[in-house]
Each structure stands twice: as structure tokens, then as C-alpha cells.
Amino acid sequence: MRRTLFxxxxxxxxxxxxxxxxxxxxxxxxxxxxRAARQRLGRSLAIREVDxxxxxxxxxxxxxxxxxxYDLERFGLRFVASPRHADxxxxxxxxxxxxxxxxxxxxxATPEPKWVVAVGRCAADGGVFAGSYAVVGxxxxxxxxxxxxxxxxxxxxxxxxxxxxxxxxxxxxVAPQP
Amino acid sequence: MPVLADILxxxxxxxxxxxxxxxxxxxxxxxxxxxxxxxxxxxxFGLWGxxxxxxxxxxxxxxxxxxxxxxxxxxxxxxxxxxxGALHPPAIRLERAIHSLCGLEPxxxxxxxxxxDFGFWNVKHPLGECAPVAAxxxxxxxxPAEGAALHQIPVGPVHAGTIEPGHFRFTxxxxxxxxxxxxxxxxxxxxxxxxxxxxIERAAQLAARAxxxxxxxxxIAFAHAVEAALGIEAPARARYVRALMAELERLANHLGDxxxxxxxxxxxxxxxxxxxxxxxxxxxAARSFxxxxxxxxxxxxxxxxxxxxxxxxxxxxxxxxIRLRFPRLVELxxxxxxxxxxxxxxxxxxxxxxxxxxxxxxxxxxxxxxFDARKTPGYAPYDRLDFTVPVLTEGDVDARIWIRVREVEQxxxxxxxxxxxLPGGPVATxxxxxxxxxxxxxxxFRGDVLAWVRLDGLSVVRCHLRDxxxxxxPLLESAVEGNIVADFPLCNKSFNCSYSxxxx
Ligand code: SF4
Numbered sequence: 081m082r083r084t085l086f087x088x089x090x091x092x093x094x095x096x097x098x099x100x101x102x103x104x105x106x107x108x109x110x111x112x113x114x115r116a117a118r119q120r121l122g123r124s125l126a127i128r129e130v131d132x133x134x135x136x137x138x139x140x141x142x143x144x145x146x147x148x149x150y151d152l153e154r155f156g157l158r159f160v161a162s163p164r165h166a167d168x169x170x171x172x173x174x175x176x177x178x179x180x181x182x183x184x185x186x187x188x189a190t191p192e193p194k195w196v197v198a199v200g201r202c203a204a205d206g207g208v209f210a211g212s213y214a215v216v217g218x219x220x221x222x223x224x225x226x227x228x229x230x231x232x233x234x235x236x237x238x239x240x241x242x243x244x245x246x247x248x249x250x251x252x253x254v255a256p257q258p
Numbered sequence: 259m260p261v262l263a264d265i266l267x268x269x270x271x272x273x274x275x276x277x278x279x280x281x282x283x284x285x286x287x288x289x290x291x292x293x294x295x296x297x298x299x300x301x302x303f304g305l306w307g308x309x310x311x312x313x314x315x316x317x318x319x320x321x322x323x324x325x326x327x328x329x330x331x332x333x334x335x336x337x338x339x340x341x342x343g344a345l346h347p348p349a350i351r352l353e354r355a356i357h358s359l360c361g362l363e364p365x366x367x368x369x370x371x372x373x374x375d376f377g378f379w380n381v382k383h384p385l386g387e388c389a390p391v392a393a394x395x396x397x398x399x400x401x402p403a404e405g406a407a408l409h410q411i412p413v414g415p416v417h418a419g420t421i422e423p424g425h426f427r428f429t430x431x432x433x434x435x436x437x438x439x440x441x442x443x444x445x446x447x448x449x450x451x452x453x454x455x456x457x458i459e460r461a462a463q464l465a466a467r468a469x470x471x472x473x474x475x476x477x478i479a480f481a482h483a484v485e486a487a488l489g490i491e492a493p494a495r496a497r498y499v500r501a502l503m504a505e506l507e508r509l510a511n512h513l514g515d516x517x518x519x520x521x522x523x524x525x526x527x528x529x530x531x532x533x534x535x536x537x538x539x540x541x542x543a544a545r546s547f548x549x550x551x552x553x554x555x556x557x558x559x560x561x562x563x564x565x566x567x568x569x570x571x572x573x574x575x576x577x578x579x580i581r582l583r584f585p586r587l588v589e590l591x592x593x594x595x596x597x598x599x600x601x602x603x604x605x606x607x608x609x610x611x612x613x614x615x616x617x618x619x620x621x622x623x624x625x626x627x628x629f630d631a632r633k634t635p636g637y638a639p640y641d642r643l644d645f646t647v648p649v650l651t652e653g654d655v656d657a658r659i660w661i662r663v664r665e666v667e668q669x670x671x672x673x674x675x676x677x678x679x680l681p682g683g684p685v686a687t688x689x690x691x692x693x694x695x696x697x698x699x700x701x702x703f704r705g706d707v708l709a710w711v712r713l714d715g716l717s718v719v720r721c722h723l724r725d726x727x728x729x730x731x732p733l734l735e736s737a738v739e740g741n742i743v744a745d746f747p748l749c750n751k752s753f754n755c756s757y758s759x760x761x762x
Pocket of ligand 1: 133134135136137138172173174199200201202203207231232233234467470
């Protein structure tokens with residue numbers, strides 16, 4: 081273990097230069113959020129992920145945000161275990177009828193002000209699963225989403241660009257250069 | 259299939275079912291087959307309902323020693339069939355799902371509670387008569403556990419981590435779990451009903467999204483089934499390219515799992531390093547195939563696109579990198595006593611239980627069952643590649659980690675062989691419509707995926723997908739019994755069963 085630890089002192093960090101926030105995401109957020117909410121949420125956001133029916137592909141890429149290349153926490157964004165600690169709900173999947181109630185209850189358990197980010201094509205409109213007896217539709221069919229991140233699944237970079245838009249007003253202060 | 263041949267030969271062989279036979283059998287033969295499985299003379303491979311013009315249930319059976327596979331079909335004119343679960347418990351959840359989805363009733367079943375259907379769908383028996391009903395969710399009757407000092411802990415469907423939803427009902431005595439009962443179905447998306455009537459192309463996209471972590475494996479299993487039904491074969495190069503993607507998928511998942519299991523034992527260093535290796539696999543996949551998870555790259559008839567021109571170099575560099583760094587991580591795992599203290603002897607699954615459930619993948623192999631669809635019955639190009647299937651018998655979390663470690667090593671050298679022997683030629687054959695039936699298999703990182711289709715021209719009449727998790731989830735209930743509640747995440751991660759693949 082010592083060798084592995086020492087080596088990380090001498091090796092160049094793997095973490096990549098932060099991307100700039102996605103323009104479309106910025107525009108969507110500007111339209112949906114008032115300034116006051118943004119200021120109250122400030123520069124550090126707690127994210128609660130909710131799988132509302134996904135195929136698990138989106139979760140895999142959300143996981144990747146924590147690896148050394150993307151290192152989400154450097155932006156002040158971190159995943160929390162309970163919706164009661166969360167500022168942001170990151171919702172994936174078409175919302176299944178069997179998950180609808182759990183999603184609503186998670187949303188209600190999240191304190192105001194809160195943002196909902198719909199991740200992936202399924203979360204936008206149900207994707208390939210739209211029209212099924214077991215699917216309600218996209219996230220908006222159940223709770224209001226403030227931001228949509230496209231992709232099937234979105235790449236970690238796309239996720240990062242979308243999430244950085246949440247911090248955009250103070251982005252230059254938040255994103256440190258590696 | 260010597261054991262089952264006599265039983266099935268009483269039935270009538272169905273024309274146009276490939277590559278393995280399907281027999282229309284009598285209720286007596288159905289029961290005999292179920293008894294033979296219960297006696298351990300063959301293994302249950304799948305069980306699903308089919309409610310076309312004539313409702314029936316199908317039971318896929320495999321004889322592991324020979325690799326012989328057959329499907330027994332029983333007509334259910336009265337929408338009833340003799341329960342297999344009454345004789346062979348691994349069939350219970352499959353039968354509950356058949357009842358909920360198709361409305362075919364297993365007579366004599368030991369557990370008649372619905373499965374997957376929570377009463378929210380507004381329809382009853384969506385794969386059967388699909389009758390509209392008012393949504394009527396009722397309380398689910400969890401199995402009772404009685405005793406003075408017992409308490410229950412309900413967990414889920416929304417869990418603490420970034421994972422899929424499901425409900426776990428623990429009954430504990432102090433810190434010790436005396437019973438775990440799973441309730442699954444939260445991510446049921448109705449995939450099989452969306453497939454019915456869909457074009458082969460759209461059905462392939464749905465199959466690729468049954469379980470995102472196994473998108474390549476599902477793609478291959480579905481393609482095998484369609485190709486069998488049409489009586490065609492994908493070109494040689496396509497099969498090698500598929501295997502290349504399948505091994506990259508296995509690598510990525512195993513690397514991710516090894517890190518995540520150690521992380522659940524509070525050893526984050528391993529997670530940090532394994533996550534880097536996993537990311538490198540996905541990046542190599544993106545550069546070689548244009549998609550990090552390689553979704554929609556396998557299509558019936560071949561592959562959607564050939565390996566990118568610099569793919570072989572990218573992948574060779576990846577192999578070199580993993581070969582350099584992975585052994586150090588294995589050494590780290592092996593030499594960290596505090597970590598092994600958590601994983602050794604935790605979450606044990608007995609050899610006997612694994613054999614009865616015919617559980618596959620690392621769960622089966624950690625408990626003595628070396629079954630691997632790449633070997634038995636086998637499919638191209640693995641018949642031309644040299645690899646071994648690791649088997650252990652301890653059945654604990656530690657053994658499930660070691661199986662993954664050994665499989666990472668096997669996948670590395672399989673990828674090397676594939677790159678060295680990759681044949682030239684086209685990567686796809688055009689599909690011409692047909693009306694056959696096909697059964698396809700693929701070995702995913704989690705175990706064997708089974709796909710069954712009936713085609714009409716270029717569209718799917720009925721498709722059934724069976725995730726390996728069906729025979730693994732029930733074993734988790736057994737594995738955590740007697741462990742402390744706090745060890746559940748560790749045991750669960752070492753299983754890493756699919757919710758979406760199971761719920762469909
Ligand atoms: S968007 Fe794609 S990856 Fe995400 S849940 Fe839907 S099908 Fe899966």
C-alpha cells in the first residue's frame with residue numbers, strides 16, 4: 081500500500097481541466113430559476129440521485145463523475161445519502177408507474193429551494209420506453225424538472241457541463257484550475 | 259440430452275425452433291421434467307409465458323454436463339399449468355411473474371402473491387388479455403418472522419447510494435439478520451410488451467436497454483436468438499468484434515465492482531484506483547466503437563459498425579496499462595488484513611444452493627458452479643479461443659472478489675487473442691424476414707443471459723429475456739442470513755444483481 085500511496089505523490093494528477101458549462105443548460109436554467117434561489121443555494125450543492133426506472137446505464141456514468149478524471153467534488157458538488165440533505169435531485173430513467181410514488185415522496189422530502197435535473201433521454205420523455213403501460217413518461221410528467229441533460233446515457237463530460245450550469249453565476253470562483 | 263430425452267420425446271417437436279429443439283408436451287411430461295430438474299438431473303434455464311393465439315408456458319432446460327438445451331412447452335387452454343415451483347423452488351418467482359404478466363396460473367404454487375405488479379399499471383396481465391382495471395395498489399404481505407426480540411427494518415426502494423431501486427425487508431435480532439425478503443419490480447418498464455409487434459431493429463434497441471451494464475451481452479443474446487430464428491449467421495469478423503466488446507464490458511464491470519466492493523468495506527483507496535482503470539476501459543471503448551458502454555453496437559446480423567481504425571492500438575495500450583497497474587491492486591487487496599477481515603466468511607452461499615438455483619457468473623463460480631455459456635454450449639468465436647473459467651468453493655464475498663480478479667486476467671488475454679486473430683471481411687449480413695423461433699445465449703459479466711424470440715417477417719411477435727439475476731437474487735436472501743445488518747451493503751455489492759434486467 082505504501083508504494084501505491086507514495087506513487088500518487090509523484091504522479092501527475094489525472095483530473096482534467098473543467099469544461100465550461102453547457103450553453104443550452106445555462107439558457108434553460110436562466111429561464112427556470114429566479115436569482116434569489118440561486119443565491120441561497122450558493123456555491124456548494126448536495127445532490128441526491130434517484131433512479132426512477134432507468135436501465136442503469138445513466139447510473140454508471142453518474143458514478144464516473146466521482147472518479148479521478150472528473151472529480152466532481154472539486155466543484156463543490158457532492159452526492160448525499162438522503163433527500164433531506166439535498167439541494168438537487170438528479171433523476172434518471174423513464175418514471176415507471178411502480179416508482180412514481182417513491183419519486184414524489186423523495187421530491188417532497190427535499191427541502192426548498194431545490195432543483196431537479198432530469199438525466200438522459202428516458203428522463204426527458206420516456207425514451208425508448210415511452211408508451212408502455214408500466215411507464216408514466218419523463219420526469220416532468222411527475223415532478224417539475226429545471227434542467228435536462230441529454231444522452232443515452234449522457235457522458236460524464238455532458239453531465240459535468242450540465243451540472244456546472246447550476247453554479248454558473250459564480251463559476252469562475254468555484255472551478256479551480258488543476 | 260439423455261436424461262430428458264425420454265420425457266421430451268413423448269412430446270411433439272415444434273418445427274422452426276432453432277438451434278435447440280422445442281417440444282409441445284403433455285401435463286404428465288411437464289411434471290416429469292420438473293421432477294427431473296428438482297432431482298438435480300438437469301437445470302432450469304428459463305420459464306416464461308406466451309399468450310399468442312394459444313396460451314402456453316415454456317420451460318428451458320439445460321443439461322450442464324453435455325450442454326444440451328431443450329424447451330418444453332405446455333398448452334394452457336384453461337390459463338392454468340401445473341406449478342414447477344411446487345417441486346423446484348427456483349421457479350417460484352418466475353411463475354409469480356408469469357401469473358402477473360400473462361395471467362397464466364401455476365396450480366399448486368407455494369407462493370401466490372403477485373410479482374412485479376404492484377397494482378399501479380391500470381391494466382391486468384399486460385402480456386395476456388391486458389384488461390383495463392382501476393389502479394388498486396394494496397399492501398404487500400411480507401413473509402412473517404416470529405420471535406420475542408425481533409424487529410423489522412424496511413429499506414428502499416430509494417437507497418442511500420447511486421444504485422437502482424428495490425425494497426429489502428430485514429427482520430433482525432439485535433444486529434443479526436434472521437430474514438431478508440426482497441421485493442423487486444420498481445423499475446419494470448414493460449419491455450417485453452413493447453417488443454411485441456416491434457421491428458427487429460427497435461426490439462434490439464430495447465434489448466440493449468434491459469440492463470445498461472450488460473448492454474453488449476443483451477445485444478449478443480438477442481442477436482443470437484434472431485439469427486437462429488432466421489437460420490442465418492453473422493459473419494466471422496462480426497463475431498470477433500462482438501466478443502471484443504463483450505470482454506471490454508466484462509473488464510469494465512469487474513474493475514468497477516472490485517473497487518466498489520472494497521469501498522463498501524470502507525477501503526476507499528481500492529475504489530479510487532479501480533475507478534480509474536474502469537474509466538480507461540470506457541474511454542478505449544468510446545475511441546474504438548464510438549460509445550463508452552458500446553450500446554446499440556451489436557445488431558442482429560452482425561455489428562452496427564466495424565472497429566475504428568486505430569481501435570487495435572488503443573485497446574493494446576489499454577491492456578498494457580491494466581497489466582502494469584492491476585497486479586499491484588490485487589496485491590494490495592491480498593495484503594490488507596483489515597479488508598479481508600470484512601470480506602472473508604461474509605455472505606456465504608452454499609455450493610448446494612448455487613447448484614439448485616443454477617446460479618451463474620461470479621456468484622455460481624465462487625460456490626463451485628463453473629458453468630459458462632462461452633464454453634457450454636459455447637458460441638463463436640470462443641470455441642477458437644483459449645481461456646479458463648475460474649472456480650472456487652468458499653462462496654463468500656472474498657471468493658466473489660477473487661473470481662472477478664481471475665476473470666479480469668482471463669479477459670485481458672482473451673482480448674489479446676481476439677486482436678491477434680481478428681478475421682477480415684464484412685461485419686454484417688442483411689436480414690431477410692422469416693417466421694421461425696430462436697433461442698440465444700450470451701455470457702455477460704454477471705452470468706448467462708437468455709433471449710427467446712418468435713418472428714413474423716421482420717417483426718417480433720414475442721420476445722422473452724431472462725437475466726441471470728433471476729437465479730441470483732434469491733440467493734442473496736440466504737447469503738445475508740446470520741450476518742450483521744451493517745454487512746448487507748457489502749454482501750449486496752458482491753452480488754451486484756441487476757434490478758432493471760430482472761424487472762424488465
Ligand atoms: S437514457 Fe439510455 S442509458 Fe439512461 S436510462 Fe434511458 S436507456 Fe438507459
